[in-house]
Amino acid sequence: MQRYFAKQRKDDIFILEKEDYHHIKTVMRFKDGEKVQVVLENTPYLCCIEDVQKEVKIRLLSQIEKTEEIGPEIVLLLPLLKEQKMDFVLQKATELGVHKIVPVMTERSIIKLKEEKVDKKIERWTKICKEASEQSYRTDIPEITEIMTYKSMPNWEGLKIVCSTTEKAKTIKSSLQKVTNCARIVIAVGPEGGLSEKEESYLTGIGFEAVTLGNRIMRVETVPIFILSILNYERMR
Amino acid sequence: MQRYFAKQRKDDIFILEKEDYHHIKTVMRFKDGEKVQVVLENTPYLCCIEDVQKEVKIRLLSQIEKTEEIGPEIVLLLPLLKEQKMDFVLQKATELGVHKIVPVMTERSIIKLKEEKVDKKIERWTKICKEASEQSYRTDIPEITEIMTYKSMPNWEGLKIVCSTTEKAKTIKSSLQKVTNCARIVIAVGPEGGLSEKEESYLTGIGFEAVTLGNRIMRVETVPIFILSILNYERMR
Incomplete structure (x- = not known):
């Protein structure tokens, strides 16, 4: 599943970099309802894409468990x-x-x-x-x-x-x-x-x-x- | 030092691939007397370049000790x-x-x-x-x-x-x-x-x-x- 790093979050909507919206619409050609992962402040979330034809919204569905190990x-x-x-x-x-x-x-x-x-x-x-x-x-x-x-x-x-x-x-x-x-x-x-x-x-x-x-x-x-x-x-x- | 794999050896002269002669003359622009390494049958040799303006000869100077380890x-x-x-x-x-x-x-x-x-x-x-x-x-x-x-x-x-x-x-x-x-x-x-x-x-x-x-x-x-x-x-x- 595609993963993006978010800049911030407003309620349940994540805000990405401008070029990530372009990637979602034009490169990946995602459709409404398709899922992506978004990371904010080291925490990954499962999200759903909405309104792809207009302004593209990335809505939080659930938090994902982290698997990264702690090391030096x-x-x-x-x-x-x-x-x-x-x-x-x-x-x-x-x-x-x-x-x-x-x-x-x-x-x-x-x-x-x-x-x-x-x-x-x-x-x-x-x-x-x-x-x-x-x-x-x-x-x-x-x-x-x-x-x-x-x-x-x-x-x-x-x-x-x-x-x-x-x-x-x-x-x-x-x-x-x-x-x-x-x-x-x-x-x-x-x-x-x-x-x-x-x-x-x-x-x-x-x-x-x-x-x-x-x-x-x-x-x-x-x-x-x-x-x-x-x-x-x-x-x- | 530049290393080449030789095809064969005639007395003290090594024969290389055609494109290696091109590499010596045109890419590296070696001059007579400059040294290169040549490998034949897994053995490396120190060689000297001769006659670079005409046909390019690679003359053996001495054998080089191998440092490769034996492993699987x-x-x-x-x-x-x-x-x-x-x-x-x-x-x-x-x-x-x-x-x-x-x-x-x-x-x-x-x-x-x-x-x-x-x-x-x-x-x-x-x-x-x-x-x-x-x-x-x-x-x-x-x-x-x-x-x-x-x-x-x-x-x-x-x-x-x-x-x-x-x-x-x-x-x-x-x-x-x-x-x-x-x-x-x-x-x-x-x-x-x-x-x-x-x-x-x-x-x-x-x-x-x-x-x-x-x-x-x-x-x-x-x-x-x-x-x-x-x-x-x-x-x-």
Whole structure:
């Protein structure tokens, strides 16, 4: 069943984004009486579509039980990548449960964003995450922060790991398995060309553990997907 | 360093595919004396480029030590997906170490291939895997078999799992962790819309274990990447 995130609720009617109404009428071509799910403030509801020919009303029918597990907050420090790769990582990371994405300007990031284009970019990235959240039935949308550098980012509490190209012995598995319970996991991955030595040593200096992902050589956009997959796996019974 | 798969070797000169010579001259614009890696019969070699203005010669300098680990053969039974998704899975599955990909015609596969186009398709898919193998420094290229149905495929030995939409209790983790050593892992994933009940019960009837991947709802193309990531993780120390 199609799921939408609502902006607000007035009595039994949910108010969606303008483009969601377009999606309902023109893309999905829903008819009166058809059902959709709507999420407001992390709570999913079963709703029914009314008056599709005029203004489209989304009426609450019942609340839906949440099935999401409670786990650590997953924060991904993601270097600016080329547009297609960036979009890909945002979509897949959302499917795989990321909570917060921090776009990072790194030394070797090929992409340099002009100041005036930053807001538009973040808006676009947020939209990709919203759509992926709808598709994967999440009740929250990952937060995309402003673009930071490693030096300008807050001092995260929790388990912090950086995917290293030089560390050969200490695997990400040894790092994850040693921690049985933590409130937050922060993951730093490299851009194309990797993190510089300076960046890596800055990160380890502020408490990040440098780990290897093993012998496989993966493309830059595959790494976050790999890590988020194993984070899900670690929490599986 | 750029890596190519060679077709054959004549004394100290490796013979590549025609399009690889084009890649060397026109895409990479290598100059005489520059180094590349070449793989022949699963063995990587360091080579040097000569005579780039005329016929391009790839001369052997030394053999390179292999770093690949020995593990189970990973077979992915992949329903025919839309072109872009198919290409994506082939590329990422290669990066993540798949050995054999069996394209499967399932009940709910949207894609129906015309008989006369099958050879061209398999050639195209193999090319994607070859390029991904080069990029990820593999010494082998995943084999793409002919298109099969579940009934026409061979009787695989090894651990066989099918990603089920109905199984809720038995996780893929419980299935993988029970097996400490096996020569082959065969993975069946669904197409968009999932496997039919009939297909799933046919597979469990021939020894596949139906497992759940947990509560996350992933797109069809994300599932193989998720599974291959955790197979790597399981084998990590």
